[in-house]
Amino acid sequence: MSLRQIAQELGLSVTTVSRALAGYGDVSQQTRDRVVAEADRIGYVPNEVARRLQKGRSDAVGLVIPDSHGGLDDPFFIKVIDGAARRASELDMDLVVVTALPTHRDLRSQRRLVEGGRIDGLILTRLVEDDPRLQHLLDRRFPFVAFSGAPGADPRVTELCIDESSAVEAALDHLHTLGHRSIALLSSHAPFTFVKRREEAYRDAIARRGLRPRIARGPMNEQGGYDEAAALLLDQRRPTAMLASTDAIALGVLRAARLAGLSVPHDLSIVSMGDSPGLRISQPPMTAIRIPIADMAAQAVDLIVSLRDYGQVPAPRAHATELVIRDTTAAPRH
Amino acid sequence: MSLRQIAQELGLSVTTVSRALAGYGDVSQQTRDRVVAEADRIGYVPNEVARRLQKGRSDAVGLVIPDSHGGLDDPFFIKVIDGAARRASELDMDLVVVTALPTHRDLRSQRRLVEGGRIDGLILTRLVEDDPRLQHLLDRRFPFVAFSGAPGADPRVTELCIDESSAVEAALDHLHTLGHRSIALLSSHAPFTFVKRREEAYRDAIARRGLRPRIARGPMNEQGGYDEAAALLLDQRRPTAMLASTDAIALGVLRAARLAGLSVPHDLSIVSMGDSPGLRISQPPMTAIRIPIADMAAQAVDLIVSLRDYGQVPAPRAHATELVIRDTTAAPRH
C-alpha cells in the first residue's frame, strides 16, 4: 500500500512510480501503464499525510462553528458545511470542522488549526468588530475568507457577501408595491457585520420612499423575533409589514402574529432574509429573500485555494439574492 | 516555528526539545522549563502533519454527509456534526466532513479518506442493507461506528443507538394513557435500519395493548408526512393519534391536520421522534421523543478513539430517550 511496494514489485525506483502516478513529468508510456496497472491491482491510494508533509500544504479547509453544547440549531451552518464540503470533495480536499466558544476570545482552536498546518485556509463566519481571529490571521498572512462580511471593508480581507442593498431593496419594493407604507425591520442586537449592513440598507431604502424607519432589536433567534414583534404589535399604529433580518426572527414574528390573533398575510405581511428549509414549511409558507449560503460556501473553498496558490483572488463579487414570494405577503387591509 | 528553531536557540538537540514538550520521558526539570519558556516565547505550535506521519495516525475522525447539491436540510446532520466536532475539539482532534452521493455506490470519498490515512475512524450514518461502505471498512479492519444502527446486528459493527423499543413504548404509553386507541405510525420507505426497528417496536407495543397496528409509509420528509397523513385523515375511521418516525414527517402531519381543518391536539394528537429545533417552534409546539443525537455523536468520537487505540470498545449501551410533552397531545374527543 505504498509507492515502495509498487516500485519493488516492478523493479522500478520509487521516484519513477511517483511520477507515473502523478500523471505528469517524464515517464515512458509503457512504464506509466505498468505502474498504473499495478497500482490498480493492489488498490493503491497515496498516503495523504505524507504528501501533505512534503508539499507543505494540507489540502484542507477549516471551518469553526460555535460550540453550543449540542444545541446548535442554526440552519446557516449546515448550509455552509454542505456547500463547503461538497466543493472540497470535488477538489479532493477535506473540510475540517472544529468548534469554539462563540466569544472567540479563546483562539486555541484557530491556532491549532492554522499553525499546526492542518489546513490551508479558514472560513470565518459571524465576524464582529475587532475580532481577535481576524488579527491573528492577518498577522500570519494566512489565507482566509470571511462570511457575511468583515467589519470596516479591510482590503486585506476577502469577503463573501450578498448585496445587502439590493436584497433589502427587493423586499421593500415588493411590500411597497403591495401598498404597505408602514414597514418595520426586525433586526437584532447581535454584533455581526451583516446585521449592521442590513439596517443601513433598510434605512436607505425606506428613506428613498419617504417612509419612516422603524427598527426593533433583540436576540437573534426565534424568541427574539417573537418578543420584538409582540412589542410592535401592541402599538396603536402597528406596522402592516415586517422585514425580518434572519429566518429565526421571521419565524418568531409569525408566532407572535398568530398568538395576537392576526391573520398573516392580511393583517400582517412578513418577509424573511435567509434560506432555511423551515421557511417553506411554515404556516403559511414564508416569503423570503433567498441567500445562497451553500453556493457562497462553495465559492469560499475556491477563493481559499486561489489565495493559497496565488496569494490573491479574482475580485469576488457579491452573490445574487432572489425574492421568493410565498404566502406571508399581501396587500394590507384598510 | 519548528522544534529545530527552539533546539538551536537553546543549544539542545531536537530530540530533547521534543521530549520536553511532550511532557513525558526523561528530561531534567531545568531543561524542560527552558524549553517550555522558549516555546511559549516564539509561540510554538507543533506541525500536526509531521506528527501524524510519524505516529501513523491522523487524530481525525471522518463523517460523510449526503451530497444534496446545497439542499441539505436535515437537522440530523447538524446535530451529528455539532456533537462530534465538539468532542473532537476537546480531544485535540479534527472532524473531517466530506460529501458523497446518497446512494453510496461510489466509494471514492470513503476510500480517499480511509486509505489515504486522513482519518483514524469513520462515523457512518443511514446505513442500508448490504451497504458497500460497511464491507469496505470491515475488509480493512478500519475503525468505524454506525449511527442509527447497522443492519443485522453484526458483532463486528459498533453501533450507536437508542433503545427503539422503550422510545416507542414511551410514546405509545403516553397516548394510550390519554385514551387513544387508534394510533397510527407514520413511517417511511427509506431503507434505513432505524426505520425498520421503529416499525417493529411499534408493532410490539401496539400488540401488547391489543390494538390494531396501522403503518403508513412515504418519502422520509415533510411532504411525505403530509401525504401519508392526508391519506389517513380521509379515512372514515381515521386515527386519533399519530406517531411520526421522524421530525420532518411529523411536521408534515401537522400541516395536513391544519389543512384538513382539524384541531391539534384535540382532533388529532401527534408525537414525533427526534430532536429538531423546529419542533419547539412549530404551532403548536410538538410533543416528541427526544433523541440525543449530539451526545451520541460525541460518544462516537470516543468509541473511535477506543477502537483505534485498543481495537475494541467498552460495550456501548443504548442512549436514553426522553418523552418531551408539549402541545400536540391530549385526550381524544368522543
Add this chain to the structure above:
DNA sequence: CTGTTAGCGCTTTCAA
C-alpha cells in the same frame, strides 16, 4: 526517460 539523494517536521529507537 530513469535513478539517486535529500528532506518535509516530527518521534522513536539505540547509544552514550
Add this chain to the structure above:
DNA sequence: TTGAAAGCGCTAACAG
C-alpha cells in the same frame, strides 16, 4: 539525562 540516527511516505532537485 541527553544526543545521534533512522524513518514515517512522499515529492523535488539534480544527475546521468
